[in-house]
Amino acid sequence: AQSVTQLDSHVSVSEGTPVLLRCNYSSSYSPSLFWYVQHPNKGLQLLLKYTSAATLVKGINGFEAEFKKSETSFHLTKPSAHMSDAAEYFCVVSSRGSNYKLTFGKGTLLTVNP
Amino acid sequence: EAGVTQSPTHLIKTRGQQVTLRCSPISGHTSVYWYQQALGLGLQFLLWYDEGEERNRGNFPPRFSGRQFPNYSSELNVNALELEDSALYLCASSLGLAGDTLPVFGPGTRLTVL
Numbered sequence: 362a363q364s365v366t367q368l369d370s371h372v373s374v375s376e377g378t379p380v381l382l383r384c385n386y387s388s389s390y391s392p393s394l395f396w397y398v399q400h401p402n403k404g405l406q407l408l409l410k411y412t413s414a415a416t417l418v419k420g421i422n423g424f425e426a427e428f429k430k431s432e433t434s435f436h437l438t439k440p441s442a443h444m445s446d447a448a449e450y451f452c453v454v455s456s457r458g459s460n461y462k463l464t465f466g467k468g469t470l471l472t473v474n475p
Numbered sequence: 476e477a478g479v480t481q482s483p484t485h486l487i488k489t490r491g492q493q494v495t496l497r498c499s500p501i502s503g504h505t506s507v508y509w510y511q512q513a514l515g516l517g518l519q520f521l522l523w524y525d526e527g528e529e530r531n532r533g534n535f536p537p538r539f540s541g542r543q544f545p546n547y548s549s550e551l552n553v554n555a556l557e558l559e560d561s562a563l564y565l566c567a568s569s570l571g572l573a574g575d576t577l578p579v580f581g582p583g584t585r586l587t588v589l
Contacts, residue, residue, distance in 0.1 A: 397580075404479075405565065405580035451518065460531045463508065463567075463578060465518035 363388040365454045367466035375474050380424075380439040382469045384452030387433060388459075394435045395453040395463075396426055405451070411435065422446070447473045477501070479568050479581035487587045488556050496551040496584045500568030506530075507549040508569075508578060509541060513562035521564075524549055553586075561588045 368383040386392055396408040409420025416428040422445075426437045435452060452466040480499045488494050500507050509521040520533040524543035538554040547568075553560055563585050567578040 404582040405567075407577055407579070410577065460523075462520055462523065462531050462533075463510075464520065465510075467517035 363390075363392065363454050363456050363459045363464050365452050365464055365466040367450075367452050367469050369469050370467065371470045371472070373472040373474060374442045376444055377441050380437070380442045380446065380471065382437040382450050382452075382471065384435045384437065384466060385433050386435060386452070386454045388454055388456045390456040390458035393455045394426075394428060395455070396420065396424070396435075396437050397451045397453060397465075398448045399451065399468075400448045408437070408450075442471075442473045444473050444475065447471055479566055479579055481564075481566050481581040481584050483584060484582070485585045485587075487589065489589050490556055490558060492556050493552065493554045494556060494586060496553075496564050496566075496586070498549045498551070498566030498568075498581060500547050500549070500566075501579055504568035504570055504579075505547055506569045506578075507543055507547065508567040509549070509551050510565040510567070511535075511562045512565060512583070513559070518565070521551065556588045558588050561586060 394411040397405045506525040523531040541551045563583045567580045569578045
């Protein structure tokens with residue numbers, strides 16, 4: 362079985378300040394982990410993925426995430442928020458044990474204030 | 476390269492009716508996934524088709540069904556529509572197992588049930 366928990370349903374930051382979106386996962390097998398972003402009235406776009414290579418993963422638009430097995434976490438960070446980062450972010454887990462089904466977290470809405 | 480396309484973009488139905496949603500994957504992708512994104516419930520996995528066969532199914536009643544055609548396009552059928560079926564239905568495609576390839580999402584079909 363696998364699951365993912367996004368610890369904050371809503372995060373609000375000021376433009377230019379760091380972003381931290383938290384994600385914890387559970388998986389009986391070695392997981393693949395993803396972060397997707399969904400802008401209003403748009404589809405889902407892949408930000409970055411972890412598939413058992415380097416634990417620090419760099420994605421698009423300056424985002425990165427670190428896989429920490431001991432903490433079962435895969436938090437998403439960005440050093441400096443931009444207005445265009447305002448969107449909903451989904452942490453996703455996939456593993457052989459769930460026949461590679463993607464399991465989504467409930468999402469974190471990021472608001473960026475001017 | 477064309478992305479994942481879905482049709483229609485919007486749909487309004489009444490309770491008890493039936494609906495068919497369509498998805499065309501990226502050329503060369505053999506796997507198609509369907510997800511439901513209902514307000515307040517996040518993304519819920521519906522179905523996964525690969526090479527024309529159903530590979531995995533989420534926790535949805537049998538009135539949700541689908542199929543994949545020889546050209547890898549897919550249909551999602553929902554019978555006896557209920558109000559709670561109102562949601563954004565997202566289709567994604569990939570080369571195969573989600574752990575090895577990146578699912579690419581389409582823009583979705585917004586279904587409203589009155």
